[in-house]
């Protein structure tokens with residue numbers, strides 16, 4: 196789940212894109228990039244690391260132009276450490292296209308063959324995003340008849356992309372000399388939202404971004420979410436044209452955005468992430484009461500940061516004191532989205548410290564938003580015990596993560612998942628907790644969608660059911676053998 200943003204403005208966009216990326220930093224910490232268009236000329240800077248360390252003043256000065264896009268990367272395909280695989284990606288024909296992508300393609304084996312054999316295109320990385328860009332470029336090339344590009348041709352090209360590409364993709368691209376294109380996969384797995392604002396001179400400026408908080412921060416009004424399968428084209432003069440480009444679009448958004456990825460102050464597909472997390476807390480509290488006596492819990496404690504809203508609600512619902520026993524070092528980023536298990540493990544200890552006074556002799560109920568590899572929870576239980584806790588009950592506002600996530604979250608291998616193939620008491624033993632309680636899948640679904648009119652969610656990492664057809668057991672084996680850990 197990377198973070199993406201694109202802006203068509205009436206003034207220079209470099210600073211706005213930078214500010215937007217800072218707001219999306221929680222979606223990716225591996226690398227970042229900005230590209231701008233100054234008339235038909237592109238400027239681009241990309242580098243490893245986080246936004247604050249990646250862009251220097253001289254880079255920012257060179258990013259000229261009133262249209263631009265940016266990316267923060269959390270690697271799911273390709274290599275996290277290779278700067279060349281940082282986004283955006285560029286192709287010089289047709290016209291010149293620069294593209295950013297949030298998501299993960301599940302038919303890259305077929306795509307790389309087809310791109311080479313049929314389209315005669317060389318893709319110089321293992322990045323799925325570079326393949327996606329080359330498919331778009333091929334399809335656009337196939338549509339162009341005269342010299343000029345027509346939005347109809349762009350929409351036709353996106354329809355063909357939908358036919359060729361499988362998996363999840365929220366995409367923003369600039370076509371040199373023409374405008375900004377944004378589209379979302381036919382299941383709308385990854386988020387994308389459209390906003391606009393009017394200048395004093397009455398001109399309209401547009402923004403497309405992964406999360407609504409970026410729009411709010413830039414004083415843009417929310418127009419709407421980009422629909423699953425829909426493409427939006429914004430011309431250089433600020434005219435917005437949209438079209439449904441998929442034959443059978445269906446909204447099936449990723450549940451993990453609401454559990455962990457998105458910032459709580461964002462609204463996605465009309466659902467407030469914060470409120471969804473409160474509802475997860477409500478439902479988890481009910482499940483807790485069916486498993487244990489409230490009288491056996493002295494305090495409810497969150498694991499900072501992401502579980503705070505759910506933990507607060509669990510405490511309130513159970514009528515038990517809420518205490519923050521883990522102090523968080525604000526200078527350590529999110530550990531789950533770091534590349535490599537060694538770094539993740541080291542960082543949990545650097546990130547969290549247990550305060551003895553909150554633990555000594557107490558029965559603690561810990562709430563985390565999710566338990567994936569168990570890196571955090573194992574360390575936390577040890578820390579709680581070392582700080583003198585009596586009994587440690589570990590709870591998760593999400594159900595057990597038992598299956599790989601192949602739509603843009605780096606959990607490719609079943610072996611790595613602490614809950615894969617294990618019953619809950621076995622997980623408790625593995626993590627060293629006295630007791631473990633997980634959210635039920637139906638409760639998670641209800642917590643996210645209740646009252647929203649949304650009927651489907653991608654819950655694949657909890658259920659093993661994948662919405663795109665190409666995710667077969669053979670594919671999952673291949674992913675497990677070949678991808679990142």
Ligand SMILES: O=P(O)(O)OC[C@H]1O[C@H](OP(=O)(O)OP(=O)(O)O)[C@H](O)[C@@H]1O
Pocket residue numbers: 455498499500501502528529530531532563564565566567568569570571572
């Ligand atoms: O079971 P694991 O593999 O450890 O993964 C799950 C943990 O990782 C995340 O925290 P993270 O530190 O990334 O970010 P946060 O500060 O937003 O909670 C998540 O909130 C869990 O605490």
Ligand SMILES: NC(=O)CC[C@H](N)C(=O)O
Pocket residue numbers: 196197198268269270271272273296297298299300322323324603604
């Ligand atoms: N998390 C994402 O959206 C990743 C985008 C792309 N698959 C990459 O690895 O760079």
Ligand SMILES: [Mg+2]
Pocket residue numbers: 498499500501502564571
């Ligand atoms: Mg956490």
